Amino acid sequence: MKRGVKGLLLLFLVVSNISAESPTFDGEKAFTYLLDQTNMGPRNPGSKGHQTCIEWLINIGDNWADSVVVQPFTGFNPFGGKGIELINIIYRFNPNYPQRIFLSAHFDTRPIADYDSKDRFSPILGANDGASGVAVLLHLSELFSNNPPPVGVDIIFWDGEDLGRQNNLEEFCQGSRFYSQNPIKPVPEKGIVIDMIGDADLQIYYELYSLQFAPHMLQEIWTLAKNLGYADVFIPKPGQMVYDDHVPLSLHGIPTIDIIDFQYPNASRNYWHTHEDTPDKCSPESLKIVGDVLLTWIFMQE
Numbered sequence: 017m018k019r020g021v022k023g024l025l026l027l028f029l030v031v032s033n034i035s036a037e038s039p040t041f042d043g044e045k046a047f048t049y050l051l052d053q054t055n056m057g058p059r060n061p062g063s064k065g066h067q068t069c070i071e072w073l074i075n076i077g078d079n080w081a082d083s084v085v086v087q088p089f090t091g092f093n094p095f096g097g098k099g100i101e102l103i104n105i106i107y108r109f110n111p112n113y114p115q116r117i118f119l120s121a122h123f124d125t126r127p128i129a130d131y132d133s134k135d136r137f138s139p140i141l142g143a144n145d146g147a148s149g150v151a152v153l154l155h156l157s158e159l160f161s162n163n164p165p166p167v168g169v170d171i172i173f174w175d176g177e178d179l180g181r182q183n184n185l186e187e188f189c190q191g192s193r194f195y196s197q198n199p200i201k202p203v204p205e206k207g208i209v210i211d212m213i214g215d216a217d218l219q220i221y222y223e224l225y226s227l228q229f230a231p232h233m234l235q236e237i238w239t240l241a242k243n244l245g246y247a248d249v250f251i252p253k254p255g256q257m258v259y260d261d262h263v264p265l266s267l268h269g270i271p272t273i274d275i276i277d278f279q280y281p282n283a284s285r286n287y288w289h290t291h292e293d294t295p296d297k298c299s300p301e302s303l304k305i306v307g308d309v310l311l312t313w314i315f316m317q318e
C-alpha cells in the first residue's frame with residue numbers, strides 16, 4: 017500500500033515534470049510582439065522608437081526573467097559622425113548556473129534605407145530585420161518564465177547591429193562586439209543569433225561563417241529542424257556569408273551560429289534595408305518554426 021502510493025506520487029511527479037518541460041511555442045503570440053515593435057516606429061539608435069523599445073524590453077524582462085542585466089556603452093554613429101549611447105539588454109534564466117548558453121537578436125533597426133530606390137536617408141521599420149528575432153526571443157522568455165530551462169540561458173538583445181556604412185564592417189555589430197570584450201559572468205559556452213527569420217517565404221541555409229565557427233552546432237540545429245518536420249525551411253546546404261553578431265562573439269571564443277534567411281523575400285526581389293521591410297511581409301508561421309526549433313534545442317540541453 018505504502019509502495020503503491022509512493023509509485024503513484026512518483027508517476028505524478030514524472031508526468032507533471034514532462035508537462036512543465038514541454039511548453040508550446042505560439043507563433044501568433046510571438047507575432048504580436050513583432051507588431052508591438054513596428055508600432056513604435058523605426059528603432060534606430062537615437063530615435064524615439066529606440067528609447068521606447070529599450071524601456072519596453074526592460075519592463076518585460078522584469079516580469080519574465082530571473083534577472084535583467086543592462087550593458088550601456090558609448091558606440092560610434094558613422095551617420096552622425098560621433099558617439100552615441102547604446103545598450104545591450106540581457107535576460108538571465110538560472111543566473112547562477114555555470115553551464116550556460118545564449119540566444120540573441122538585435123533590437124536596433126537600420127537608420128537608412130540604402131537598398132531602396134526612394135527615401136534612402138530615412139530609417140526603416142525593420143519588421144523582419146530587427147523585430148522578428150526579438151519577437152521570437154520574447155515569447156521564448158515568456159515560456160521560460162513558467163517552464164525553467166534545464167541549463168542557464170541568457171537571452172540577449174543586441175544594440176547597434178545595423179549602425180554601419182556599407183563596406184565598413186567594423187561599424188556594424190557594435191553591441192555584440194562590446195559584449196564579447198565585456199561578457200557577463202558566468203560566460204555562456206556557446207550561442208545562437210537569429211536575424212531576419214520572420215520572412216513569410218522562409219528558407220534558411222547554412223550561413224558560411226557559422227559553418228566555419230561552429231559546424232557541429234549548425235548540423236545539430238538543422239537535423240533537429242528536420243526531425244520536427246521543417247526540412248523545407250531549414251535547408252542543409254551552404255548559403256551566403258553574412259557578417260552578423262555571431263562573428264565578433266565567435267572570434268572572442270564563444271562559438272555562435274547565425275540563423276538567418278538573407279534572401280528576403282527571394283532571390284529575385286529584395287526588401288532588406290528598404291521601406292518594404294514591413295509586417296505584411298512576415299508571418300506567424302515563420303516565427304513558430306524558428307521558435308519551435310530553439311525551444312526544443314534548449315530543452316535538449318543538460
Ligand SMILES: [Zn+2]
Binds near residue numbers: 126145178
Ligand atoms: Zn540589417
